[in-house]
Amino acid sequence: MSYHIKEITELTGLSASTLRFYEKAGVIPFVKRDINGNRIYDEENIQWMDFILALRETGMPINDIKNYVDLYKEGHSTLKERKEMMLQHKAKVEEEVAQIFKYLDKINYKLALYNILEANMNEQDIII
Amino acid sequence: MSYHIKEITELTGLSASTLRFYEKAGVIPFVKRDINGNRIYDEENIQWMDFILALRETGMPINDIKNYVDLYKEGHSTLKERKEMMLQHKAKVEEEVAQIFKYLDKINYKLALYNILEANMNEQDIII
DNA sequence: ATGATTATTAAAGTTAACTTTAAGGTAATT
DNA sequence: AATTACCTTAAAGTTAACTTTAATAATCAT
Numbered sequence: 191m192s193y194h195i196k197e198i199t200e201l202t203g204l205s206a207s208t209l210r211f212y213e214k215a216g217v218i219p220f221v222k223r224d225i226n227g228n229r230i231y232d233e234e235n236i237q238w239m240d241f242i243l244a245l246r247e248t249g250m251p252i253n254d255i256k257n258y259v260d261l262y263k264e265g266h267s268t269l270k271e272r273k274e275m276m277l278q279h280k281a282k283v284e285e286e287v288a289q290i291f292k293y294l295d296k297i298n299y300k301l302a303l304y305n306i307l308e309a310n311m312n313e314q315d316i317i318i
Numbered sequence: 319m320s321y322h323i324k325e326i327t328e329l330t331g332l333s334a335s336t337l338r339f340y341e342k343a344g345v346i347p348f349v350k351r352d353i354n355g356n357r358i359y360d361e362e363n364i365q366w367m368d369f370i371l372a373l374r375e376t377g378m379p380i381n382d383i384k385n386y387v388d389l390y391k392e393g394h395s396t397l398k399e400r401k402e403m404m405l406q407h408k409a410k411v412e413e414e415v416a417q418i419f420k421y422l423d424k425i426n427y428k429l430a431l432y433n434i435l436e437a438n439m440n441e442q443d444i445i446i
Numbered sequence: 447a448t449g450a451t452t453a454t455t456a457a458a459g460t461t462a463a464c465t466t467t468a469a470g471g472t473a474a475t476t
Numbered sequence: 477a478a479t480t481a482c483c484t485t486a487a488a489g490t491t492a493a494c495t496t497t498a499a500t501a502a503t504c505a506t
Contacts, residue, residue, distance in 0.1 A: 244421040293372040304401040
């Protein structure tokens with residue numbers, strides 16, 4: 191199965207210009223063209239995008255993703271390097287999530303205060 | 319206790335220019351000045367910053383934080399509105415964290431593949 | 447065969463969140 | 477008295493990640 195850019199925008203939620211931008215930035219490799227020069231995406235492209243989006247959505251900069259893709263293009267000799275990149279990225283994301291939980295605690299504390307304030311205000315309504 | 323900007327950079331990890339930028343953007347309210355016009359931060363400022371950083375580090379845009387601070391300045395009549403903001407932000411952050419976990423699954427899957435590939439390569443080393 | 451839809455490119459524009467620069471003021475140290 | 481270490485402002489510059497624009501081309505439906 192092969193798809194034109196419009197179908198990929200619907201599938202990924204990315205705009206056509208973003209898809210072109212990513213391809214030019216070296217993030218989406220091996221996109222073929224039809225006779226008119228229009229992009230044609232196959233299953234392999236879609237699988238790549240699925241994974242690349244996981245990297246982007248977890249905060250990996252596009253230039254780092256490009257570096258990862260470049261290593262992939264070089265072949266199996268770069269396997270260890272790519273694995274190392276993934277391990278480091280995973281560790282970074284997990285650290286960030288741990289931080290977010292700490293910050294969520296502060297937000298929850300604030301919400302608890304709001305609830306107490308609200309309760310007190312209701313009491314006054316009754317007393318006065 | 320009161321502090322100059324240098325001490326606050328050490329305390330928060332934010333640069334002096336970022337602190338000035340935040341203040342100008344309406345994110346850090348009620349910062350006083352000494353006789354020479356230099357900023358003086360007190361405990362209340364520091365507590366605010368601590369909370370404001372929780373909002374920023376969980377992805378709230380600076381302009382939204384400014385709106386929140388503006389509501390706070392308006393007084394207790396905006397309590398419900400502020401609570402609503404916090405509830406929505408909390409929900410958004412929790413949704414984002416849930417997404418990140420899904421993406422981490424994909425990264426872990428990739429890592430599992432790398433481990434299998436590595437194991438197979440070692441086997442070949444032994445056989446050949 | 448004409449208008450709508452879809453695609454292409456290169457280049458310029460946008461936005462958020464800062465950072466840097468330039469020009470200057472004050473205060474303590476040597 | 478001069479150097480050092482702070483601080484101030486306004487304005488310009490930076491970076492990442494896109495988006496928009498402009499000019500052009502192919503294909504499809506009426």
